[in-house]
Amino acid sequence: MTPSNDLIQSAQRTIRLEIEAIEGLLPRLDGEFTRACELILASKGRVVVLGMGKSGHIGRKIAATLASTGTTSFFVHPAEASHGDMGMITGDDVVLALSNSGTAAEIVTLLPLIKRLGIKLIGMTGNPQSLLALASDVHLDAGVDKEACPLSLAPTSSTTAALVLGDALAIALMEARGFTAEQFAFSHPGGALGRRLLLKVENVMHSGAALPQVAKGTSLRQALLEMSQKGLGMTAVTDPEGHLAGIFTDGDLRRALDRDLDIRQALIDEVMTVHGKTARPDMLAAEALKIMEDNKISALVVVDEADKPIGAFNLGDLLRAGVM
Structure with a gap:
């Protein structure tokens, strides 16, 4: 041998x-x-x-x-x-x-x-x-x-x-x-590669009543309740005109606790990430995944042309859709 x-x-x-x-x-x-x-x-x-x-x-x-x-x-x-x-x-x-x-x-x-x-x-x-x-x-x-x-x-x-x-x-x-990546997708419609390349953000995002969002000035306690009800581990924060002002995630909550912040009295404005990374509904889900990976974040808010929140999704949604 x-x-x-x-x-x-x-x-x-x-x-x-x-x-x-x-x-x-x-x-x-x-x-x-x-x-x-x-x-x-x-x-x-x-x-x-x-x-x-x-x-x-x-x-x-x-x-x-x-x-x-x-x-x-x-x-x-x-x-x-x-x-x-x-x-x-x-x-x-x-x-x-x-x-x-x-x-x-x-x-x-x-x-x-x-x-x-x-x-x-x-x-x-x-x-x-x-x-x-x-x-x-x-x-x-x-x-x-x-x-x-x-x-x-x-x-x-x-x-x-x-x-x-x-x-x-x-x-x-x-x-x-x-x-482009979208042109590439039409040459690979089948299997996991097809799902990665053809699926768009609008196909995986939570919208309407399922979109977690609160207005600036909302208490942190109320924002946490919104997050718990919608189950995405995040919430969008909007200004009085309905534009995206920020995003608050589980990670922001951990950082707030490290600051010994009184979560019973704090407002969402004090702990949110100002504006944050976003996606567009017509963006390929694979492109959105790259944004999340590059910035080490687990959720994205989807905005329209006026920068108003219309949806949100997290890594779990992409995983279930077969994008990752």
Whole structure:
């Protein structure tokens, strides 16, 4: 049986080699990468990703990442393209072809047709002098010094580098397009991710009679009664015009007790947090959660355009909704 230390050392060597492969990409993010982004941004069509074998598996993931981040994309198997699936590709599209060697026969066979149709071609290879690289309008160099496989046979470092370069391309395009979290949500409507991204604050907040609120000048005792009745561990505090003046939470109560305040005589004005953080009803619940996490708070008041309280919710509401 192989000693456990040998297994761990093998794993560590693999990870180190793949880290080196990724770091090797950084100095190669040059004008060619910029031109690849510009080609795709200027395109009226889709990004069609091609790849054979392990490069095909990576290509499928890159196509999926592009599609979910605002760049319409799909994967076509090169062998199937030679038997009819080239009809899926139009002259408005951009082809992103992956091949570590740059000589995959199934892709090389398609090059004359891609050129004849005037389709822009981005090649991602590990060999800048390969047939694919030289035929490409733009070449992205994903080459690595060595595979993590000790036999240098199984694609390991090379596929990791290609995957990371594909992610870099997708995110650069996403940011260039100004792709929003809400747009991302519509590409991920199912499961927990869909709930996190599609649910809005108005879908989880307590409103109407369920909204805890008191006016400035209210006694602390009365405010505590309002909190107990509404069960959110907080209450909004409003000014005479109905605008949000502050928020009072369980945390504010603990701080008030530390001050030896006489809670029987105190007014809410003395202990509330002035105004406090707020949310808008059309805000994604996931965005509101980030506000709460960043500010280490457990509840938010929801205000309208006039800064008047219309709802409130806490972490428990987000938990029950599956947002966290």
